[in-house]
Amino acid sequence: MNIVFTARKSSAVSHAIKGNFTGPDDLNLILGKGTRVEVYLVSSDGLKMVKEFGIYGEIACLEPFRPPCITVNAHSPMIPNGRTGAASGVSAGRPAHPSRPSTRSVDSTFLDQFDLPIDEMTIMSMVFLHGCQRPTLALLYQDKKEVRHVKTYEFDLKNKDKSETGWVQSGLSGARTCIAVPAPIGGLLVVGEYSISYFNPAQMTSISITMNATNVQCYNHIDQGNRYLLGDHKGMLYILVLECSNAAGSSSFSSTRSIPVSGLKLEALGTISIPEAIVYLDNDHAFVGSHLGDSQLIQLHENADEQGEYVEIMETFTNIAPVTDFEVVDLEGQGQGQIVACSGAFKDGSLRIVRNGVGINDRAVLELPGIKGLWSLKDNLDAITEDVLVMSFLNSTRVVRVTPDSDMVQEDLEGFLSDTSTLLCGNAQAGLILQVTEGSVRLIAPPQHIQAGLVSEWKPPTGELISIASMNGAQCLVAVGGKTLVYLDIGSEVIKKVGQTTFENEIACIDVNSIDGANRHASQVCAVGLWVDIKVLLVRLPTMEILASHDLPGDILPRSLLLSRFEGVPYLLVGLGDGHLLTFTLDAALSSLLTPKKISLGTQPIMLRQISAAKGEDGSDASGGSTTGKSDHVFACSDRPTVIYSSNRKILYSNVNLKQVATVASFNCAAFPNALAIVGSDEESILRIGSIDEFQELHVRTVPVHESAKRISYMASRKCFGVLTTQIVSEEPESFGPTRIVACEEEEIGFVRLYDDQTFDVLDSYELPREESPQCITAVTFAGDPTSYIAVGTADTISEDVPTKGRILILEVSETSKLKLVTELEVQGGVMAIKEFQ
Structure with a gap:
């Protein structure tokens, strides 16, 4: 069975309008994209999408209108306009059609349509004119000799008849588009390949200007209709200005006094995407909707830039059509x-x-060969920002602080061992820092502490070394001599040995990350992975009692463990040496492991690290789920790095756009907010700091x-x-x-x-x-x-x-x-x- 779904919604813009859609004082940009409509709020910060919805059909026409009131009647689709016995409605299943600029209501549940024959065969364009006593249609057509003309018809709706006004303009070579000019100017613009002409049937006047050959594809008027933005097939934006005089003409043709036009002025503004629709928004900003390129939010300037253009692109909206x-x-x-x-x-x-997964946008890249471990430090456990990075090398450890100006300053912490490799480093309670090396576990007070320096130290028995370590805010577990698991209490300023247990085989990996919802700085259980036996154990703290044991399939050793909670559900993640990941669900009592699920993430050993994703403005995190602050996710470091997260109580996996990651740490500081510090492969020798994109997104x-x-x-x-x-x-x-x-x-x-x-x-x-x-x-x-x-x-x-x-x-x-x-x-x-x- 094949499952077909849409990975990326339609991005080509076919229609664009503006109006007060979400509120009487809101300025909205409304876009038509195939079978979807998107509604944006225009603000000082740009365009923000507030609503999108699909329709059952392809959008053929998109026009705004403002009825006095709207009601919904499921049995009779109609829009009452507030007058007794008069309503205007649209029947379902009929294509949209051009309407008058000022629509009048019709005495019927549905529109009363009637047909009137015309002699013109090849219609190029048609529009209803503004400010006319009767509905008046301007018609641009081509005759049998391929000569183009424009003429007007008046309609008598009561008698269902039409009549020619007698006004005709002929010989309009290359004419393509008619534009109705709003009142009080009125009249008609005819845009062709080589010229633009203005006609006012009421005043029996016409004005024309010539231009280089082009094909104007879309237009939009500015303000009251005396200025127009024109976009052509080459992606050039023009402004057409109707120069008006103060004198007013009159005619029996018009019901109002129109403003005479004395001239036309056309000027090239600059280069844009080839437009399908143009909408002037406000304050010299306009939206360019494109089918052949990226749509754009542009700003118009009075003065030209160094390239002689008056257009500045403020924002670009990616469009991959047409493929x-x-x-x-x-x-x-x-x-x-x-x-x-x-x-x-x-x-x-x-x-x-086009690639699916998580995008990492580099903010800083440093060449630092030989990094074996990486951790970030806060001022204390409850702090939000992390501005200190601890980097462990083969025979040394460096501590650097990142300033708000993005400078990295090396720090010498009193009591911190810098001449040896570090196995683990992190924040402990009481504002202290924990450092674990092969020879000792150390609690260190940072410089802002009253008594800076070494506070407490624990060393294993003589001759034995620490091989693996894991910690949370109050607990530390270390593997000593390969087979002995030692539980240390680091919740105070003194390291206390609470218990230990010895296994028959060597310990491959341990984790004591807290998954207890009531206490996020201490855990009731820990997870242990063993060599030779190739199994994972769930151990109760502080008794060191084995609660559950699970043999791993095959002969691939566990290389990394992580206890994590996704959407309130506790899990144990096991990274194997062949790039596979096992996911165990824990019961509510955290005492047993349910049947695991297995997935291949890569081909190299997996290192699991917990990271944090910041909450967005709408209350959602990077994965799209709702959060109340930061949401914990898991970064699987390997040759195919992956971010693991949950949505709707389902574990999801998103690939990261990096080739190989050795280790990673959350890093949220003033210079790089909501970022990650990432170490690449040994061959790459690069430390990069980057921001993370939304999960489950196509990156283009x-x-x-x-x-x-x-x-x-x-x-x-x-x-x-x-x-x-x-x-x-x-x-x-x-x-x-x-x-x-x-x-x-x-x-x-x-x-x-x-x-x-x-x-x-x-x-x-x-x-x-x-x-x-x-x-x-x-x-x-x-x-x-x-x-x-x-x-x-x-x-x-x-x-x-x-x-x-x-x-x-x-x-x-x-x-x-x-x-x-x-x-x-x-x-x-x-x-x-x-x-x-x-």
Whole structure:
């Protein structure tokens, strides 16, 4: 059985409007994304999503309106407008349709629709005009001679009839869009490829300006309608200003006095994503919704920047649509597939690397080779911030404090052993610090304590060494001489030996993390893992009585234990030496282990460390669960690091975007709030401090290619991607000249490009002839030939409909990642798919 689910919701914006949706004083941005609607609150801090909901269908139209009141009637879908006997409703199952700017109510439960024939066949655009006595529709159409005209119709709703007003404008070359200008200006804007014209049927006037050839795809008016933002197919944003005079015209055509327009002014503001919708919000901020690129929140400035642009991008909203092709690869060799997708189009074209799991965003990276252990320290057990890191090396230990300015200052703690390796370090009660080495267990008072220095020390019997240690705020367990487990009380300023027990075989790992909800600084039980026997034990404290024993499956030794509580349920996690994790559930009395669940997290031994995730503004933690402060999660350190957490009482696992982690510690300080300190592998020799992203989230990395990426194929032997791209080139000058018409002849050029699979730099390119378009690509090897090749299928672009010819190209990829055409074969028809076979 296959289970199919949506890992990432639709991100392409098809519609965008603004209104007061969540409250009369709230400014909301409302987006249509396929079958979903998202509602954002516009605030001084940016856009904040407050609601999203799905609909049973694809959004065709999204328009705001404000009724006097709204009621819900399940038997009669209607929206009363407060007048007796008059209501306006929309019947279910009928497509949305254009409406008048000021909608009047109709005496019916449903809209009373009627049909009226017109002579015009090819309709380009139509809008209802503002400020008219009767409903007036402006119609932009094309006749049989491909000449475009605009005319107006008046409608008599009572008699269900129409009539032409007699106003017609002809010869509108390249006209595409009609824009109704709101009252009190009124009139109509007609936007074409080479010009923009303003018409006012009431005043029988028209004004036009010319511009470089372009295709305006969307618009939105600013303020009262005398300024418009226009976005074209190249991702250029313009502002159109209607220059108005104070004189007012009049006509029997208009029911109100309109403001005459004396001129039009068009100015290029800057580059944005190729827009599908533009919404002017407030205070010179606008939203650009895109289908071909990332959507953007932009700010408009009066003065241009160094690049001559008036647009500043304030926030970007990732959009991976449209995806034309993708490859699933394991770039890090961790057994975790990633999607490398051809995304976007034209100048917004890109490669998107999509990976599921937890993202670690580096805040600081230091080269510190040889770190064997890492712990963070607070001022006391109840403190929130951790600004001290303790790093253990082979023969020494360093203590560093991170200042609010991100500087690391080494500290010399009196009584702290720095000339030996440290097995364990942490905060104990009474504001003390515990340090465990092979030779002793030490309680140390920090400098802020009244009596700084060594407070108490416990040493094992002569000749025996401490091999393993675990602690909480009041208890410490150490393995002495390999087989003896010693329980020490560290809840006061004196270390007291409470009990001990000896096992037949050596102790592999221990843990005494508190899972008692009533006392988070002390535990009733501890967990012990044994060598040779290959089992885990649950031991009662302080009696050292064995409560439960469980033999582990197979012959793989336990390497790490952790007692943890997820959503109130106690668990024992066991990390094995082969990268598997066993999860035991404990009973309510914490006295028995239930049947474990086994999962593979990696291939190397697992080290389990507890970390904290900070609560978000909405009261949820990084995993999406509700918290009241910080939520404890578990970090499984291995060659495939994983964060373990719980949601809806189910244990979940999220991969981390790091290759290998040796150890980790929570680190929340002024310079790096809610961060983690992470030590990589011995080969990497890096200490990184990074913030953690939300769990169970798709992380998208963008590699801009600034052209349309059409097809992709991975070549493992050369560690590179072969990508087919197309680029639109034109003879249009770069400068913007609204005073003259410039014809724009655009051509499409195809390329075969090689991208490095780590840096995604372009390694080499092969250009196709201009009459040829790339269609498919695959990596290929031939029997007895160690050379790596790429096979490319093409189609000619001269044919009007179906390609009549194409080529199969075999390109050699050298060891230096250079492309060389080896052979080619011309075929009849376009080559739309190509695959390697043996």
